[in-house]
Amino acid sequence: ANQTTVLAFDLGASSGRALVGRLQTGESGVRTLEVTEIHRFPNHAIQVGNHLHWDILRLLHEMKKGIRTAFQLGYGPATFGIDTWGVDFGLLDANGELIGNPYHYRDPQTEGLIEEVNALVGKEKLFRESGLQLMPFNTIYQLYAMRKAASPKLDIARTLLLTPDLLAYLLTGIRSCEFSMATTTALYDPGKQAWNKALMERLGIPSDLFLEPVHPGTIVGPLSAEVMAELGVPAMQAVAVGTHDTESAVAAVPAGDEPFAFLVCGTWSLLGTEMAGPLLTDETLALDFSNEGGVGGTYQLLKNIMGLWILQECKREWDEQGREIGFGELAAMAEKAEPFRSLIHPDDPRFFGHGGMVDKIRAFCVETGQPVPRDEAEFARCIIESLALRYRQALEQAERLTGRVYAGLHMVGGGIQNTLLCRFTANAIGKSVWAGPVEASAIGNLLAQLLATGECRDLREARALVAASFPIDFYEPVVDASWENAYEKFVGFGRT
Ligand code: ADP
Numbered sequence: 377a378n379q380t381t382v383l384a385f386d387l388g389a390s391s392g393r394a395l396v397g398r399l400q401t402g403e404s405g406v407r408t409l410e411v412t413e414i415h416r417f418p419n420h421a422i423q424v425g426n427h428l429h430w431d432i433l434r435l436l437h438e439m440k441k442g443i444r445t446a447f448q449l450g451y452g453p454a455t456f457g458i459d460t461w462g463v464d465f466g467l468l469d470a471n472g473e474l475i476g477n478p479y480h481y482r483d484p485q486t487e488g489l490i491e492e493v494n495a496l497v498g499k500e501k502l503f504r505e506s507g508l509q510l511m512p513f514n515t516i517y518q519l520y521a522m523r524k525a526a527s528p529k530l531d532i533a534r535t536l537l538l539t540p541d542l543l544a545y546l547l548t549g550i551r552s553c554e555f556s557m558a559t560t561t562a563l564y565d566p567g568k569q570a571w572n573k574a575l576m577e578r579l580g581i582p583s584d585l586f587l588e589p590v591h592p593g594t595i596v597g598p599l600s601a602e603v604m605a606e607l608g609v610p611a612m613q614a615v616a617v618g619t620h621d622t623e624s625a626v627a628a629v630p631a632g633d634e635p636f637a638f639l640v641c642g643t644w645s646l647l648g649t650e651m652a653g654p655l656l657t658d659e660t661l662a663l664d665f666s667n668e669g670g671v672g673g674t675y676q677l678l679k680n681i682m683g684l685w686i687l688q689e690c691k692r693e694w695d696e697q698g699r700e701i702g703f704g705e706l707a708a709m710a711e712k713a714e715p716f717r718s719l720i721h722p723d724d725p726r727f728f729g730h731g732g733m734v735d736k737i738r739a740f741c742v743e744t745g746q747p748v749p750r751d752e753a754e755f756a757r758c759i760i761e762s763l764a765l766r767y768r769q770a771l772e773q774a775e776r777l778t779g780r781v782y783a784g785l786h787m788v789g790g791g792i793q794n795t796l797l798c799r800f801t802a803n804a805i806g807k808s809v810w811a812g813p814v815e816a817s818a819i820g821n822l823l824a825q826l827l828a829t830g831e832c833r834d835l836r837e838a839r840a841l842v843a844a845s846f847p848i849d850f851y852e853p854v855v856d857a858s859w860e861n862a863y864e865k866f867v868g869f870g871r872t
Pocket residue numbers: 387388389390391641642643644684685687688703704705707789790791792793794795
């Protein structure tokens with residue numbers, strides 16, 4: 377196998393993809409990373425009774441297809457890595473078999489549990505020991521929900537594997553736990569750098585399910601003999617990358633040495649800044665920021681923002697009604713709609729759940745005394761403007777927490793294909809936006825493999841490779857009073 381060819385699986389909440397990365401050295405000696413997408417597949421929630429699940433075996437099937445394709449096309453990657461959305465997991469029984477179908481983080485089983493766990497543990501204590509925003513989908517609430525439902529699955533579970541580790545296990549037979557995903561559970565204490573067994577015991581969550589985390593850039597081991605035989609491919613080593621997609625994306629932000637602010641823009645919007653360690657202060661809790669472990673010993677101080685999920689869900693409704701409009705077209709229609717006619721607060725909890733999004737937006741507008749959007753263009757405009765305003769609020773909060781002023785915002789992820797959103801974001805924050813690369817999570821995943829094999833020395837060198845390899849779009853802000861006025865109205869919604 378070619379040491380400089382690596383394969384990334386990046387699974388987001390709306391789609392998964394396989395990309396091959398090849399290190400090239402140009403005539404001048406400058407190294408670049410050439411990236412080719414070889415497979416892409418949809419990913420959705422599947423409702424069963426009143427639960428929502430991921431179709432984990434379908435995802436495994438698509439990944440196998442990706443592996444086969446990588447070899448059929450002659451790339452012969454030496455290693456592969458998997459990154460996925462955060463917090464979700466599968467449980468293994470004593471025979472190493474997967475128990476049931478993993479839950480989707482939007483499963484309504486965790487409704488009301490933030491308050492219940494706060495009452496048991498204390499909000500401040502929970503934050504100090506987890507570093508995370510209290511979000512209903514955090515692994516802690518999912519396990520607590522299963523305990524409350526007296527789930528027999530918990531009784532027979534021997535090992536918990538977070539989604540990327542679970543998929544790696546299904547391909548290699550090797551159990552592992554990667555650090556960046558571990559920090560999304562709220563059961564890992566970033567201050568002590570250890571699993572929080574006392575907290576698990578307090579909540580009746582078995583405390584022996586979790587493996588010792590390994591850091592991104594650790595080699596896990598080869599494909600299992602069964603998978604190699606089934607796919608007709610040679611041994612390829614799994615690498616624990618920044619298996620949390622957000623962390624892989626931040627690793628691929630083409631920033632230099634200065635502290636920078638980022639926005640990972642996909643189904644979710646994650647806005648924050650890279651830190652050397654967690655910031656576990658009262659102010660972080662008050663402003664509702666998370667500390668999430670990343671690649672190269674970093675921590676991301678970030679806010680989870682509901683993101684393009686809101687537009688995705690509207691689009692899903694319109695598609696189901698036979699009015700199929702692509703994301704690009706929706707943005708183009710929004711551009712022609714009346715500015716600032718109606719705004720929502722994207723992080724109003726009503727927007728979190730699956731379904732009924734168009735009506736939820738209407739209800740928000742009615743409750744806040746605003747006109748209701750009348751057509752797809754007006755809904756899209758409302759969502760895109762509201763997200764841009766939320767980004768300004770989160771960026772100002774990040775600056776307050778770190779005491780720094782950022783020169784602009786680095787946007788990465790699928791959402792930057794919405795150029796209207798990038799433009800509006802620059803206008804809302806009154807600063808430059810650098811947009812790119814789109815496939816940041818997959819690229820960060822490839823970079824962690826190059827770190828594991830020694831092709832890249834450190835994160836700084838890896839980021840320089842991104843800057844040398846991918847075009848970055850630049851948006852200059854157009855500052856006028858309309859964004860300022862809209863921001864005043866937005867802040868009036870009164871959420872942190
Ligand atoms: P995730 O990995 O979180 O599922 P992605 O990073 O793939 O999400 O981003 C998906 C989002 O990107 C979609 O919700 C959509 O809003 C946006 N998007 C995708 N393609 C386009 C496009 N051609 N034009 C504008 N926006 C797009």
